[in-house]
Amino acid sequence: MLMMVEQLDKAHYSPRCYVVAATDRMSGTKALTKEQAWASSSSSNSTSSGSSKASGPLLEEIPRSREVGQSYLTSVATTLYSLAFAAWIVLKQRPALLLVNGPGTCIPVCAAAFLFRALLLLDCRIVYVESIARVERLSLSGKILHASRMADLLFVQWPEMAKRYKGATYAGRLY
């Protein structure tokens, strides 16, 4: 995720909000540390960087739909809860671009954005990047987004995968 944001025009794709699973203690910290590095390097390169600092990067935490080992019965309730939570975050942030890279947490966020777009409440592009580890088959998140056609762009990191899955895009590997 951070490798992609690194490559994007950070003044254009701003403000940025990172959505992480509440049980994930690492990713959010990593993202904010990276954001700080970008902010300090851009302010040392150019003297005028006042406006972007006012709306700094945000972090939102979302409950997981299902923990490993959780029963399917209670999963229904927690999935509904995380969908409602994701819907609230999407409504609050009103993203123009939703960039997701696969953990299960991304599905309720994508579903919410897709729903609000269908209701003409939101103008948001959904972009999914499949893991480079996936050389033969999409992950579960990838399969859901591919089958539902929720994503405007669905990147795979191997050309063979783009041939196998119609509509998937290969535009190079991240590593």
Add this chain to the structure above:
Amino acid sequence: MPAPAGRRDKAVDCQAFADALVSKGYGRLVIQKGAGSYNPCVLVPPGSTSAAHGTLAIEYFDFTPSLTQHVSDAALVISHAGSGSIFESLTAGKALIVVPNPLLMDNHQAELGRHLAGMGVLACAAPGDLVNAVLQLEPAELKPYARGDASGIAAAIDALTGRAGLRKTAKAGQGR
């Protein structure tokens, strides 16, 4: 020549493996035990963190948060087939043998290992074949791994969001 090795410890913790390294000219073996329950006891005496096997110096530790320095020092890396470990070694330009978890032969990590082995950028071995893989591997014969980057994905996102058009306009503006 250090070779950080994570799981599949039993395949690493044996005389035949050390012999193979010696015969290929490696002088130093660094083992990370990782999260597994197996403790090396053949090559390194229980309770100790270093040993020697002929000309091969062996170091052992349980876990380190970053293997970057060890990978950088290594002539050969032997690791499980997790994508993080694989691409850390490949992008560092290191010869690599991956040993996918045999209990998960159908999972995507094994697929990734086989795929990259098919590209000729690394070797992929079952635990029982690791010694052979070490003996057969000529690091110079591996193809160099061409590192990817996010520029293609970023350009496609720019095109999707209309940012690509903005960039052209900005460039045209600079040209005038």
